[in-house]
Amino acid sequence: MREHPEDIAGVGDERLVGRTALVTGSTSGIGRETALTLGRLGAHVIVHGRDADAGGEVVDAVEDGVNEGTAEFVRADFADPEEVSRLADRTRTAAGDGGLDLLINNAGGYFREGRLTDLGVEYTFHVNHLAPYQLTAALLDDLAEDARVVTTASEAHRGDQVDLEAVRSVDGYSSWRAYQRSKLANVQFAAELGRRLDERDDRSVTSNSFHPGAIPGSGFLRDLPGPLSRVAGALDRLPFVTSPPEGAATAVYLAVAPEVADVTGRYYADLRPKQPSTAARDRHAQRRLWETSAELLGIDEPLAGDGSGTEEGRPEAGGVADADATAVGDEPAE
Numbered sequence: 001m002r003e004h005p006e007d008i009a010g011v012g013d014e015r016l017v018g019r020t021a022l023v024t025g026s027t028s029g030i031g032r033e034t035a036l037t038l039g040r041l042g043a044h045v046i047v048h049g050r051d052a053d054a055g056g057e058v059v060d061a062v063e064d065g066v067n068e069g070t071a072e073f074v075r076a077d078f079a080d081p082e083e084v085s086r087l088a089d090r091t092r093t094a095a096g097d098g099g100l101d102l103l104i105n106n107a108g109g110y111f112r113e114g115r116l117t118d119l120g121v122e123y124t125f126h127v128n129h130l131a132p133y134q135l136t137a138a139l140l141d142d143l144a145e146d147a148r149v150v151t152t153a154s155e156a157h158r159g160d161q162v163d164l165e166a167v168r169s170v171d172g173y174s175s176w177r178a179y180q181r182s183k184l185a186n187v188q189f190a191a192e193l194g195r196r197l198d199e200r201d202d203r204s205v206t207s208n209s210f211h212p213g214a215i216p217g218s219g220f221l222r223d224l225p226g227p228l229s230r231v232a233g234a235l236d237r238l239p240f241v242t243s244p245p246e247g248a249a250t251a252v253y254l255a256v257a258p259e260v261a262d263v264t265g266r267y268y269a270d271l272r273p274k275q276p277s278t279a280a281r282d283r284h285a286q287r288r289l290w291e292t293s294a295e296l297l298g299i300d301e302p303l304a305g306d307g308s309g310t311e312e313g314r315p316e317a318g319g320v321a322d323a324d325a326t327a328v329g330d331e332p333a334e
């Protein structure tokens with residue numbers, strides 16, 4: 001039998017009773033396993049996605065009576081900013097005065113057809129990056145003192161730049177390039193959030209991103225033509241292929257492990273810090289992404305300030321600078 005994520009991550013003895021977690025995209029795949037795990041550890045889990053039946057099944061599994069965890073499902077389409085706002089409102093209510101303890105920004109996908117959302121933004125970029133950015137911004141004031149924000153990125157982030165002009169168009173659309181760009185945005189977002197929280201927030205909230213592994217057995221390849229999608233799903237049965245529980249382990253580790261309570265602005269894979277791409281570490285690009293994301297959504301820039309600590313050339317506070325990654329014994333991947 002495959003191990004549970006909490007056992008792989010070595011956090012099976014941690015208890016989250018009284019804690020509230022939002023796991024976006026938890027009707028399926030990596031998010032579903034993350035939600036089930038946090039529920040097993042005793043948390044109240046807000047299960048999110050668009051598929052209400054699948055969401056209900058996850059809620060039932062969390063509440064099956066074996067563990068103390070509780071759950072509720074909130075439906076929200078991440079291509080629609082109003083639905084993302086409603087998810088934030090529901091989360092605020094569920095978290096109550098204690099605040100939200102864990103925000104797992106996991107929802108996302110690979111989309112074959114190029115299209116624009118109602119905001120005029122390329123769909124993959126909007127769903128995979130802009131929506132979690134909007135959600136996080138909406139929940140910033142509602143995070144608990146020691147909350148952790150974990151964002152599901154990917155090794156697919158390597159090899160691309162975030163061309164912020166191109167995100168307003170689907171001319172020459174390439175589904176893979178669009179996916180790569182959105183995952184690079186996830187790494188940059190998590191690093192910029194970590195730094196801004198460090199500099200402009202009194203709480204000890206952390207932000208990290210991670211690569212879950214290549215997991216064909218999740219719903220990730222559902223948008224491939226029928227037969228290919230079925231073949232991808234069948235690969236899950238092969239022993240050497242990463243499973244959704246294995247993919248969820250690093251999310252669970254970053255969300256729960258005591259030894260990473262103060263780690264922020266980092267990128268992880270296989271439970272270890274890993275050097276992300278040069279583009280991902282570009283502080284100017286991180287800042288531009290942050291500012292442009294607010295503009296695209298028509299919202300005030302979250303955690304805005306004088307920006308003095310984010311100027312190029314200044315020492316990094318908790319980010320993913322080369323020196324920082326080297327300090328934790330990480331070997332550059334490039």
Ligand SMILES: NC(=O)c1ccc[n+]([C@@H]2O[C@H](COP(=O)([O-])OP(=O)(O)OC[C@H]3O[C@@H](n4cnc5c(N)ncnc54)[C@H](OP(=O)(O)O)[C@@H]3O)[C@@H](O)[C@H]2O)c1
Nearest residue numbers: 025027028029030049050051078107108154215218219220
């Ligand atoms: N699988 C891999 O190999 C792999 C590798 C690296 C990174 N990742 C990342 O892992 C994350 C989870 O993917 P997965 O592999 O677990 O795939 P999955 O099984 O397809 O799960 C995707 C989740 O995102 C939700 N979602 C997708 N589009 C949405 C939208 N427009 N609005 C709201 N929710 C939406 C889905 O919910 P509904 O179906 O209910 O809408 C589902 O719960 C993604 O961010 C993906 O980029 C996956």
